[in-house]
Amino acid sequence: MAIIRKKTGHFLEDFRVGQVFRHKGGKTVNEGLFNSFTEFNMTTNPLSKNREYARLCGFDDIVVPPGLVMLVVFSQTVEDISENARANLEYIDMRFGAPVYPGDTLEAETTILGVKPSSKDNDRGVLHVSTVGRKQDGSVVIAYERKVQVWKDDVEAPVESATLEDKPTVDCAPVLPPYESRRDYAAKAHLANSDTYFEDFTVGDVYEHSRGRMVTDEHIALTAQLDNTSQVHCNQHMIDQNPAKYIGGRLIIFGGIPFNLCLGISCPDIADNSLGDVVYTTGRHVGPLFAGDTVFATTEITATEDYADRDDLGLLSVTLRGHKFRKPKDGEEGPQKVDIFVLERTLAVKRRSHWA
Amino acid sequence: MAIIRKKTGHFLEDFRVGQVFRHKGGKTVNEGLFNSFTEFNMTTNPLSKNREYARLCGFDDIVVPPGLVMLVVFSQTVEDISENARANLEYIDMRFGAPVYPGDTLEAETTILGVKPSSKDNDRGVLHVSTVGRKQDGSVVIAYERKVQVWKDDVEAPVESATLEDKPTVDCAPVLPPYESRRDYAAKAHLANSDTYFEDFTVGDVYEHSRGRMVTDEHIALTAQLDNTSQVHCNQHMIDQNPAKYIGGRLIIFGGIPFNLCLGISCPDIADNSLGDVVYTTGRHVGPLFAGDTVFATTEITATEDYADRDDLGLLSVTLRGHKFRKPKDGEEGPQKVDIFVLERTLAVKRRSHWA
């Protein structure tokens, strides 16, 4: 007879460059999950609201928004890669591929690109990984790199300090429906905001999105729906035993939640006429979020470019920033703005000339 | 470079009688939304619980209950019509048409019937509108009028004071499955409350529905799931900056939530054997609801009539009233009942003679 208490997840010393993890679970994106997240994040692009509109635009069905594709794939990697993480440092070159529809099943795989022990603290280090998400037909739906600071289990354990020489290349580019001049796109154009075509954006403009959304302790259930297994989001007893160890001494909200919410809050101004997200070149969580905080966002237009071989689309590059407010300290006047999230994002946006 | 902060919604001076708004988004009623609301509102009519029962009764699938059809259509109108409203005054002549099933997509359109600036306060006025909701095959699922008090953006702006001369007529009557004597309806009659056939109701009787249901801050997510964009339901930071401006100084619960909950709470006594709601002649929110309040309801039977050309059905007219309790003030004994909602409602109810 034995008492067995399994350690879940891996620690810094467990990783080797070149190692490949085929993650557990996989996930069929059902209509319950689709509803919870599409609605939670306040997306307004009708591609993710209205099946008839999505079909008119050439998709097979209503479209799972990029933020939810990201969450479903990312969450599958948590147990293997970051259940014992101290901090998620950066999303890098997150590219989107085939469209995802309700009913699709997503599985994920991660390759270790680099392991680097901290030169300052011998209990941690940085992991650099590459993750690919595929759906049931094998097509790639998302690919990205990520840097994450991971704890060591045994501070004395040796840690490999290495970088993978031949980074695997992953083919992942947006699969967008073709523009067909015979289709009457204009018939449903009124369903999206009319001032969000490619022609409407000017480099340098900053949009202060007008809506905010409080996140309640609903975040616990949302995070569980994603199969994110990290205990810092749901185990109140663990926090209560040692609040000083945890940021804010409270359950911290999974970063994927404000990530998605910022995408949604910015949608009516930026992405209502987007046909799909192309790439998030970099993204970082720069401040923690807790139940009761209200999330706001701004978007700065950083570049506009032609979309190769698609006269009907343009590439819109932006910086999406999320913020909240905290109570004033002594001497401060009024609530103080706190940045929580920043994302460099490129979208494929319809041109009014073709779609309206 | 510019800072852009879009105003969302319209103000009183923006409206003209005869103007038609084809609202944004549209919405595919998926199983996630269906589950959230059908269950939240405690509906007990098996038409919305049990696909086999719904099919035996002649429907194509499990039925989206009238309260959810109303919420999905109504919410689509919020941004254009009432995002800048002070108060929702009245629902008028809300009629139901074709049945709605999970998977159907609903879109909405509103015509401005009247604009009337307040004679007392120069910052507001009353808007009178007519809304129609259709599903993907073009059939009308709901049509109603509504009066709402809307803010002006610029108190000096001129406001049209007018009433539309030729109100558009909207064809909208319940599409109910025919009664077919060869079907064995009795085989599943036990699934609904047996004392809720048309023969069971007596004019003047008042049902005090025995169940109550507390609404928590779940209302934020429920409202988001409906795409209702009003900030007073979800932007806690906005409220905190100026609590005196907002009723109760708190996030107020979207009226559609208690509207639905009252329908659900009354269902086991009133609507378990209803084949569909026919019309809500008038409805008003008469008190605010906040997270933590427990909702109760009563129903008074006001009329019973034959249903034209349907021996198997009767028309049941009722007054549905919702209430909550508030803490006693000095000198009051015990919690005080506060009315929150009243609805004049007519249902098509099965006759025991045919269906049991």
Next chain:
Amino acid sequence: MAIIRKKTGHFLEDFRVGQVFRHKGGKTVNEGLFNSFTEFNMTTNPLSKNREYARLCGFDDIVVPPGLVMLVVFSQTVEDISENARANLEYIDMRFGAPVYPGDTLEAETTILGVKPSSKDNDRGVLHVSTVGRKQDGSVVIAYERKVQVWKDDVEAPVESATLEDKPTVDCAPVLPPYESRRDYAAKAHLANSDTYFEDFTVGDVYEHSRGRMVTDEHIALTAQLDNTSQVHCNQHMIDQNPAKYIGGRLIIFGGIPFNLCLGISCPDIADNSLGDVVYTTGRHVGPLFAGDTVFATTEITATEDYADRDDLGLLSVTLRGHKFRKPKDGEEGPQKVDIFVLERTLAVKRRSHWA
């Protein structure tokens, strides 16, 4: 004109042995309900996560986990059997049958096996019942007995004290997909924890499952989604009027919630390679759960046996225990462990020899 306030549910004096209740409602398990519960309970078995995996294992679709089958059927019985219960005493011989998939409709029927008034308290007694749940094709999906302590409505009313002589036999055994050696099960074996095959379990071992999960007031919505009509889970006003009457003076969490959560928390260690639950020989709620409590679980391996005619499976019997912690009282050091749930459980578990 009359004021009508219907009593819901039955009281001890209303029951007779041999009586059969065909319960109201029935329920189509849609993807919204499936998502809410599969995710809430933290199940990790890919049969309930990943449609492709479930199909490879021989099922027709993604599998509704046993805990949710139990909840859907059990909840249908609440109004007739236990809406006026004081305490749920015991689940007995709960056996699982045909697999349930999203879209299936479950209906339930209960036979009264015994009625026994309390010899000590004349206001209550014990009811012993047998419940069967079937899906739309008539196949049995679950069958179980249950003992529940029920209030009398009128303490003076005579109560039958009897036991049914000929207990009805219910045919209910797991319908599991056959093992087919030509299938490449190994191709997706990495989706489940690799140390949870039948060969991995040793009688006497105790697993302390590492994850915990706080339950918030989300329990109200979860319970409503199951159509559990008991007011002690959702009517805060009722509790506030007479807190002393209710355990803890608060809304108590429906026992089915921790039941499911304990199954889920134990899943990665115990049931990741289970093909189905066979029987819960006995189960009891031994402590109340309230919003804010964090649930933990342990599993003790009690027996391992061959599975008749199935070389590829083994029968794993375990004791699943759930616990929480309460604040220390004077003189106690640190939070005190409180047991909340115990279940004797037998699962059909894949053998590595065949499936990996």
